[in-house]
Every structure is written in C-alpha cells, then in structure tokens.
Amino acid sequence: MIAHAIVETDSPDEFAEQIEKSQDALPAKIDANPENVEKGLAKLVLTLIELIRQLLEKQAIRRVEAGSLSEEEVERVGETLMKLENKMAQLKELLGLKDEDLNLNLGPLGDLM
Amino acid sequence: MKLYLYGIVDSSDRIKEAIDGLRGSRVYSIPYCDIGVVVSEIDQVTQGVTQGCVLEHEAVVEKLMADFTVLPMRFRTLVDGRDNLLAMMQSYYRDFKGNLERLRNKSEFGVKVIWPADKVKENIVNRLRSDQPETSGPRRSAGTRFMKEKFERYRIDEEFQTRADQFIKAMDIFLGKFAVEKRLEKLKTEKLLLDAAYLVEKSQACDFREAFWHIKSAHPGFKFLLSGPWPAYNFVGLSKHDPARDAEQANLFAEVARSQDLVGADGV
Numbered sequence: 001m002i003a004h005a006i007v008e009t010d011s012p013d014e015f016a017e018q019i020e021k022s023q024d025a026l027p028a029k030i031d032a033n034p035e036n037v038e039k040g041l042a043k044l045v046l047t048l049i050e051l052i053r054q055l056l057e058k059q060a061i062r063r064v065e066a067g068s069l070s071e072e073e074v075e076r077v078g079e080t081l082m083k084l085e086n087k088m089a090q091l092k093e094l095l096g097l098k099d100e101d102l103n104l105n106l107g108p109l110g111d112l113m
Numbered sequence: 114m115k116l117y118l119y120g121i122v123d124s125s126d127r128i129k130e131a132i133d134g135l136r137g138s139r140v141y142s143i144p145y146c147d148i149g150v151v152v153s154e155i156d157q158v159t160q161g162v163t164q165g166c167v168l169e170h171e172a173v174v175e176k177l178m179a180d181f182t183v184l185p186m187r188f189r190t191l192v193d194g195r196d197n198l199l200a201m202m203q204s205y206y207r208d209f210k211g212n213l214e215r216l217r218n219k220s221e222f223g224v225k226v227i228w229p230a231d232k233v234k235e236n237i238v239n240r241l242r243s244d245q246p247e248t249s250g251p252r253r254s255a256g257t258r259f260m261k262e263k264f265e266r267y268r269i270d271e272e273f274q275t276r277a278d279q280f281i282k283a284m285d286i287f288l289g290k291f292a293v294e295k296r297l298e299k300l301k302t303e304k305l306l307l308d309a310a311y312l313v314e315k316s317q318a319c320d321f322r323e324a325f326w327h328i329k330s331a332h333p334g335f336k337f338l339l340s341g342p343w344p345a346y347n348f349v350g351l352s353k354h355d356p357a358r359d360a361e362q363a364n365l366f367a368e369v370a371r372s373q374d375l376v377g378a379d380g381v
C-alpha cells in the first residue's frame with residue numbers, strides 16, 4: 001500500500017516492542033467517568049507528591065555529592081526519605097497504582113517525570 | 114458533509130492522477146491562491162484507528178509527494194465543510210507557504226537505535242566498583258545506608274545518560290552532515306537509545322543512507338532501524354509572532370479540534 005517509504009531493520013519485533021512501550025506510558029486521553037473519578041484524583045495527587053519526593057531526593061543527593069551535609073544530617077535526611085518512599089509504596093498498593101502510572105503528559109513539554 | 118484532509122500542496126493545479134482516499138473516497142484538491150489542500154469527502158468516521166486507515170492516509174500523502182511538495186496533515190484531520198476549510202487556509206496561508214518553501218525537495222528519514230542497555234549498566238557498575246572498592250568501615254544506620262544506595266544509583270544513572278549522549282553525538286556527526294534539520298529524542302525507553310527524524314535534501318538521500326549503513330556496521334552490538342523517505346511529518350511548524358493572529362489561529366485550531374471531537378476522532 002505504501003508507495004515509497006521503506007522500513008529497514010534486522011530486529012522488527014524488538015523495535016515494535018520498544019515503540020509500543022514508549023507510547024504506552026501514558027493514555028492519550030484522561031479516562032474520567034463517575035466510576036473511577038476518585039482513583040483519577042488520587043492518581044493526580046500522588047503524582048504531584050511523587051514529583052516533590054523525587055525533587056527532595058535529588059536535592060539531597062546533590063548535597064551529599066557536594067559534601068555539604070554532616071554525617072548526622074545524612075542520616076536524618078536518609079531516614080526521612082526512606083519513610084516517605086515506604087509510605088508512597090503503601091499508598092500506591094492501596095490504590096492499585098504502578099510506578100509508571102504516576103506521571104503526567106504535558107503535551108509539547110513532554111512528560112512530567 | 115465533512116472534508117477529510119490529507120495535506121497541503123505547493124500548487125493550485127488539479128491532481129492529475131486518480132487517487133483513492135479513505136474507504137475508497139475520491140481524492141481531489143481545493144485551490145487557495147497558489148497552493149492547494151487535498152481532501153476527500155466523508156460522511157462520518159465511526160471506526161477506530163486501524164492500521165488499514167493509517168496506511169490509506171499515508172499512501173495518499175506519498176502519492177502526492179511524487180508530484181508536489183506536501184505538508185502532511187495529521188491522520189484523521191477533519192474540517193466541517195468547505196467554508197471552514199477556506200477560512201483555515203486564509204488564516205494559515207503564510208505559514209503554509211513558508212513551510213512549503215522550506216520543505217521543497219526534502220523528505221524525512223527516521224532512525225531508531227536500540228542499544229544493549231543491560232550490558233552498558235553492568236559495565237558502569239563494574240567500573241564504579243573498581244574505582245571505589247567496598248571498605249569495611251563502621252556499621253551504617255538505616256538512613257545513611259538508604260542515602261548511600263540512592264547516591265550509587267544516581268551515579269549509575271548519570272553515567273548511563275552520559276554514555277547515551279556520547280553515542281548519540283557520535284552517530285549524529287555522521288548522519289547530521291547530510292541533513293538540513295533534525296529532531297533527536299534520547300532514551301524514550303531504557304533500550305531505545307535514539308529516536309530521530311532527519312530532514313534530508315532529496316539529492317542527499319543516497320549519502321544519508323550510506324552514512325546510516327556505515328554507522329550500523331561500526332556498532333555491532335546495537336540494533337538499527339532506518340525508515341523513509343517520508344513526508345516531513347516532524348518538520349512542519351507554525352510561526353508564533355503576531356499575538357492577534359495567534360488568537361485567531363488558536364480559534365481555528367479549536368474549530369478543527371471540535372470537528373474531530375464531533376466524530377470521535379483521535380490523533381495519531
């Protein structure tokens with residue numbers, strides 16, 4: 001059917017799998033209806049919390065890398081982040097969400113995380 | 114009656130060849146000044162996005178490419194009637210014209226590269242371990258251990274990204290020489306190292322392909338995909354200089370979007 005364009009590769013299945021994976025990350029439309037509106041809202045809130053958690057983690061890692069934290073401070077920050085990560089894992093399990101669910105497509109800006 | 118849009122062409126002449134469009138509809142061109150918009154008439158679009166429909170759309174655009182410079186429309190772009198279509202052409206004329214001139218005698222090639230991500234990571238981990246061997250220091254508490262693990266993962270990720278950048282740069286040095294524009298996307302998945310679109314002069318297409326095969330043979334552990342020549346789907350852009358005109362254009366885009374919503378159309 002295609003008149004000119006040719007696709008050349010030795011591994012068509014592997015490329016199909018990766019392309020599908022990269023497109024499956026997010027739905028094209030928000031799936032909002034009366035049955036799942038609570039889950040949708042929870043997903044949005046958890047996504048924002050996850051974004052803040054990751055920002056805190058990155059900031060802490062940068063400070064560790066720069067050597068600007070004392071041993072006590074590293075311990076305290078580490079414990080806080082660890083508890084936050086555990087709590088997030090519990091909430092995700094409770095709401096039946098996976099890591100890849102916690103993201104937002106910002107259109108031309110790409111994905112939030 | 115809705116009009117299904119395939120593309121904008123750089124001529125107001127009629128299409129000489131008989132082309133079948135979506136579901137066998139007749140494809141024809143509606144002139145506007147010295148350019149044209151290629152359409153077919155469609156009552157309603159009820160079916161979902163199927164491979165067959167996408168290929169039908171693509172086949173029309175590729176047939177047009179043989180005779181014209183084409184600005185390909187997104188799959189399932191619909192306009193509600195001729196008047197709305199002409200209003201859109203009037204608003205976007207300068208943009209369409211500019212894009213047609215920029216894309217004349219050029220086509221798009223797609224390049225995708227899968228790299229051995231697991232091996233790359235393993236290699237990085239081994240190197241970092243040899244740089245910093247485990248020491249038997251005092252027993253660490255939970256918080257410190259957590260931070261240490263995070264820090265190690267962060268260093269692995271940083272190095273992974275750096276190596277991806279290096280590979281992409283090396284590949285792009287070869288391919289970029291034969292392209293006038295490019296869009297590169299790094300690591301859309303951990304394995305998909307590069308997803309690139311290159312805009313290539315038709316006269317340089319053979320050189321571009323040769324450069325691709327050269328890179329492929331130089332990276333035996335990697336997997337490559339080359340596709341094209343395609344219509345320049347990734348290189349059509351609208352200018353955004355005049356706020357008043359932008360607002361007008363935004364409304365027209367909304368009109369098009371609304372007409373798509375009415376028939377339950379999705380973008381691809």
